Amino acid sequence: MRYHLVTLGCAKNVADSEGIGALLRGAGYRPACSDEADVLIVNTCGFLQAARHESVETLNALGRGKRPGQLLVAAGCLSERLGAALQHEVPGLDGIIGTQQWSRITEFLERLQDRRVEERWRAFVMPADARNHVVDSVGRRAEGHSAYLKIADGCSAPCAFCTIPSFKGLQRSKRPGAVIAEAQQLVAQGVEEIVLVAQDLTAYGHDWGESTGQGLPTLLEQLCTEVEAPEGRLWFRLMYAYPGHATERLIEVMAHFSQILPYLDMPLQHGDRSVLKRMRRPHNMQRQARFFEQLRATLPDITLRTTFIVGHPGEGEAEFERLLEFMSAMQFDKVGIFQYSSEPGTISTAMADQVPAAVKQARWERAMAHQQPIALARQEAQLGRVLDVLVEGWDPERGVALARSYREAPEVDGYVLVTPRRGEQYEPGDRLTVRIGAAMPYDLEARTVKRHPRLPRQSRPEPAGLIGLGTIPVAP
Numbered sequence: 001m002r003y004h005l006v007t008l009g010c011a012k013n014v015a016d017s018e019g020i021g022a023l024l025r026g027a028g029y030r031p032a033c034s035d036e037a038d039v040l041i042v043n044t045c046g047f048l049q050a051a052r053h054e055s056v057e058t059l060n061a062l063g064r065g066k067r068p069g070q071l072l073v074a075a076g077c078l079s080e081r082l083g084a085a086l087q088h089e090v091p092g093l094d095g096i097i098g099t100q101q102w103s104r105i106t107e108f109l110e111r112l113q114d115r116r117v118e119e120r121w122r123a124f125v126m127p128a129d130a131r132n133h134v135v136d137s138v139g140r141r142a143e144g145h146s147a148y149l150k151i152a153d154g155c156s157a158p159c160a161f162c163t164i165p166s167f168k169g170l171q172r173s174k175r176p177g178a179v180i181a182e183a184q185q186l187v188a189q190g191v192e193e194i195v196l197v198a199q200d201l202t203a204y205g206h207d208w209g210e211s212t213g214q215g216l217p218t219l220l221e222q223l224c225t226e227v228e229a230p231e232g233r234l235w236f237r238l239m240y241a242y243p244g245h246a247t248e249r250l251i252e253v254m255a256h257f258s259q260i261l262p263y264l265d266m267p268l269q270h271g272d273r274s275v276l277k278r279m280r281r282p283h284n285m286q287r288q289a290r291f292f293e294q295l296r297a298t299l300p301d302i303t304l305r306t307t308f309i310v311g312h313p314g315e316g317e318a319e320f321e322r323l324l325e326f327m328s329a330m331q332f333d334k335v336g337i338f339q340y341s342s343e344p345g346t347i348s349t350a351m352a353d354q355v356p357a358a359v360k361q362a363r364w365e366r367a368m369a370h371q372q373p374i375a376l377a378r379q380e381a382q383l384g385r386v387l388d389v390l391v392e393g394w395d396p397e398r399g400v401a402l403a404r405s406y407r408e409a410p411e412v413d414g415y416v417l418v419t420p421r422r423g424e425q426y427e428p429g430d431r432l433t434v435r436i437g438a439a440m441p442y443d444l445e446a447r448t449v450k451r452h453p454r455l456p457r458q459s460r461p462e463p464a465g466l467i468g469l470g471t472i473p474v475a476p
Contacts, residue, residue, distance in 0.1 A: 001028065001029045001030070001038045001039065002029065002030050002031070002032035002036060002037045002038050002039070003021075003024050003029045003030070003031060003032065003037050003038065003039045003040075003041060004031070004032055004033060004034045004036075004037035004039070004040050004041065005017055005020060005021055005024075005031070005041045005042075005043065006040075006041070006042045006043065006058060006062075007043045008042065008043060008044055008045045008051065008054060008055055008058060008076070009043070009044070009045025009047065009051060009076070009077065010045065010047070011148045011150075011195065011197045011239065011240075011411070012148075012150055012153060012197055012198070012199070013043050013045060013076060013077070014148050015148040015149065015150040015197060016043060016075075016076070016099065016102050016150070017043045018138075018140070018141075018143070018147070018148070019102065019103065019136070019138035020041070020043065020075065020102055020105050021141075022138045022139055022140065022141050023103065023105050023106055023138060024105065024106065024109075025141070026106075026139075027106040034062060034065070037070070038069070038070060038071065039070075039071045039073060039109060040062045040066070040070065040071065040072045040073065041073045041075055042055065042058050042059050042062065042072075042073070042074055042075065042076070043075045043076040043102075044058075044059070044074055044075065044076040044077060044078035044079055045076065045077055045078060046076070046077035046078035046079075046080070046081040046082070046163070046167060047077065047163065047164065048341045048343065049341055049342075049343070050341070051078075052078055055074075055076075055078045056078075056086075056089050056090060059072065059074055059090040059092075059093065060089075060090055060091075060092070062092075063090055063091065063092025063093065064092065066092055071094045071095065071109075071112060071113070072090075072092050072093055072094050072095075073093075073094060073095040073096070073097065073108075073109075073112070074086055074090065074093055074095070074096050074097075074123075075096075075097050075098075075099070075102060075105070076098070076099050076102070077098075077099050077167055077168070079096045079097060079098045079099070080098030080099045080100055080167040080168070081098075081163070081166070081167040083096065083098070083125055084096065084122075084123065084125050086123070087122060087123040093123040094112060094120070094123055094124065095108065095109075095112045095123055095124045095125075095126070096123050096124070096125045096126065097125075097126040098126070098128075098167070099134060099167065099168060100128065100132045100133055100134055100167075100168070100169060101126050101128060101129070101133055102133060102134075102136075103133045103136035103138065104126065104129070104133065108126045111124065111126075112124050132154070132169045132172060134153035134154050134168055134169065134172055135150060135151075135152055135153045135154075135172045135173065135174045137174055137175070137178035137179070137181070137182060139182075139185060140182050140185040140186050140189075141189070142185075142186050142189035142190060142191045144191075144428060144429060145190065145191060145192050145193065145390055145428065145429035146191065146192070146193040146194075146195065146390065146410055147186050147191045147193070147194055147195070148194075148195045148197050149179065149182055149183060149186070149194050149195065149196055149197070150174070150197050150198060151173065151174050151179050151196055151197070151198050151201070151204055151219065152171055152172060152173040152174060152198035152199070152200070152201070152203065152204050152207075153168060153171075153172060153198060153199060154168040154169040154170050154171045154172050154199060155168065155170070155171055155199040155200055156170045156171040156200070156203065156206070156207075157199075157200060157203075157242065157244075157280075157281075158280045159269075159279060159280050159281060160278065160279050160280040160346060160347035160348045160351075161279060161309070161312060161340065161341075161343065161346055161347075161348040162343075162346065163343045163344075163345060163346055164199055166345060168199065170207070171198075171199070171200060171203050171206060171207050172207055173198075173203075173204050173205050173206070173207050173208065173215065176218075176219055176222055179219060179223070180222060180223060180226050180227060183223055183227045184226075184227055184228075187227055187228070187229050187234060188457075189457055190429070190454075190455050190456075190457035192229075192233050192234060192235060192390060192429075192431065192455070193234075193235040193237060193390060193410075194234070194235070194236050194237070195237045195239055195409065195410065196236060196237065196238055196239065197239050197240055198240055199240065200240065200241075200242040200245065201216060201238060201239065201240045201241045201242070202216050202241045202242045202245035202246050202247075202250065203215075203242060203245050204216040204219055205218070205219070206245075212245055212247070213245045213246060213247035213249065213250065214247070214249060216245075216250060217247070217249045217250050217252070217253040220236065220250075220253050220254075220257065220260060221253055221257070223236060223259075224236070224257040224259045224260065229259075230455065232258075232388070233431070233455060234259050235259065235261050235406065236257075236259050236260045236261065237261050237263055237406075237409060238254075238260070238261075238263065238264055238265065239265040239409060240265060240267065241264055241265060241266040242266070242267075242282075243266055243268055243281075243282045243288055243291070244282035246266065246291055248294065251291075251294055251295050251298050251299070252298075254298075254299060255298050255299055261406040262299045262301050262302040262303065262406060263302070263303045263305070263406055263407065263409065264295070264302065264303075264304055264305070265305040265306070265409065265412075266304070266305070266306055267306055267307040268281075268288070268306045268307070268308065269281050269307065269308060269309050270308055270309060270312070270315075270319075270323055271285075271308065271322060271323040271324075271325070271326025271327060271330075272315075272319040272320075272322040272323055272326070273285055274314075274319060275312055275314070275315050275319050275323075278312065278313070278314050278348075278351070279309075279312060279348070280347070285326075289329075289330070292304065292330060303333045303334065303406065303407040304330075304332050304333050304334070305332065305333060305334035305335070305336075305409065305412070305413070306332050306334075306335055306336075307335070307336040307337070307338060308323060308327075308335065308336070308337055308338070308367065309338050309339070309340050310323070310337060310338070310339060310340065310360060310363040310364050310367055311339050311340040311355040311359065311360030311363055311364070312340045312348060312355070313340070313348055313351035313352065313353050313354050313355065314351060314352070314353040314355075315340075315355055315363075320363050320366075323367065324366070324367065324370050327367070327370060327371060327374065328370075328374070331374055331377075331378065332371075332374070332378075333375070333378040333407065334375070334412075334413055335371045335374075335375070336412065337364055337367045337368050337371070338364075339360040339361065339363075339364050340355065340360060342354070372441050375441040375442065376439065376440070376441045379439035379440065379441060379442075379444060380439045382407070382436045382439060382444060383436055383437070383438075383439055384435070384436060385435070385436045386433060386434070386435050386436075386449060387405040387406070387407075387416070387433070387434060387436065387446075388405065388406075388431060388432070388433055388434075389403035389404060389405045389416050389418065389431070389432050389433075389434055389446070390403060390404055390429070390430070390431055391403045391418070391426045391427065391428055391429065391430040391431075391432065392404060392410075392415065392428055393428055394425065394426060394427070395417075398417070399419070399420075400417045400418055400419055400420075400445075401417070401418040401420060401426040401430075401432075402415045402416075402417065402418075403415060403416045403417075403418050403426075403432065403434070403446075404416060405434075405444075407444075413442070414440075414442035414443040414444075415443050415444075416434065416436070416443070416444045416445070416446050417443055417444070417445045417446070418432060418434050418445075418446050418447070418448060419445070419446070419447050419448070420448050421447075421448050421451075424448065424451065426451075429454065430451065430452075430454070431451075431452040431454075432448050432449075432450065432451055432452065433448075433449045433450040433452070434446035434447060434448055434449055435447055435449050
């Protein structure tokens with residue numbers, strides 16, 4: 001049997017898709033293009049209206065091209081959110097498996113294929129079992145030099161605008177041993193960057209009783225001491241930290257271990273206290289400012305990334321202006337700006353003073369323009385620096401390598417555009433030392449100083465399957 005897997009949405013979905021692929025290959029399935037596959041799987045995103053639209057369009061496009069006997073499956077967040085109702089939007093759908101059941105994919109496909117003919121007129125929905133599988137740990141098979149490692153999923157935060165807890169459930173953390181085992185597998189296969197992800201990275205371990213903000217630093221200490229790699233050839237990158245759970249101990253651990261990149265992604269969502277209170281987000285602005293001040297004092301080269309939402313219900317002009325003032329004061333290196341999206345079932349949707357679409361668009365444009373000179377100044381501060389980079393690809397038209405340093409996370413940040421030395425051309429996974437020579441708001445330009453030898457890779461056997469259970473029971 002052959003499968004074709006399409007992944008939509010965030011890094012957590014990428015991690016789940018890697019797990020789905022590992023389980024399928026372990027069961028004897030083989031990846032194939034959509035024309036040749038027996039099973040077409042779309043790992044959907046259901047977070048925002050635009051993402052839902054993309055998921056439905058992708059499913060319908062595959063459904064229209066289905067050949068007789070080919071199966072179309074919707075997996076992931078939209079499947080969990082809509083369940084059987086999704087088949088009304090995708091007539092060609094054969095099966096639906098939600099994000100809480102993804103690690104049962106092989107059982108699901110067996111049941112899907114064994115259905116009686118008279119049952120095949122409607123999509124088969126995988127029934128839930130006794131527990132939520134969002135953080136089941138699967139043996140890893142590296143696909144490149146960089147990999148996501150999901151240490152937790154679900155969310156226990158009360159954000160007024162967010163739907164994630166409704167379909168992913170409350171926060172669940174992987175066992176530390178399972179996280180370490182996955183990291184060891186990835187490093188053995190030549191991975192040099194492990195991106196730790198979760199809905200709330202800094203809440204790791206809260207579900208089994210860890211004190212606020214203490215679980216992540218402890219896990220990082222274990223990863224840095226127990227996962228062996230050649231000196232200077234392993235990066236741990238932290239994404240999706242939550243401001244209410246970030247502690248001084250996290251800063252101390254980041255400073256102590258060279259494997260942890262001086263990079264932190266912490267979505268703040270706004271810079272005005274009253275807006276944050278309506279959002280039900282951490283709104284102690286002085287505490288946030290102190291944390292970032294201490295972070296920069298301890299790690300002077302830290303790269304800070306955040307995201308903001310403009311146009312949340314009740315956001316007035318003065319509150320928006322305070323967001324711009326906050327951006328100026330904090331001087332973030334990387335900023336993502338999003339327009340508020342009204343999501344059914346959320347508290348924010350029922351709020352008064354909804355902001356008109358034209359105002360949201362105008363504020364998004366103003367915020368993006370406001371950040372441009374800040375981003376450029378932060379980039380220009382890198383001029384003359386010598387940095388290590390990992391090559392992502394090659395641009396044959398410009399004759400430059402597309403690479404990332406510690407300052408650029410995969411998929412969301414820009415590149416370091418590297419001009420090679422005479423006669424050299426680089427491949428994905430090459431590690432280079434480069435000197436920064438030019439800066440733009442999103443990208444840097446550099447020239448090669450040194451090309452490092454590739455690390456040896458162990459053979460990549462197909463993973464055996466699940467690494468135990470994904471979570472530790474909550475302590476009584």
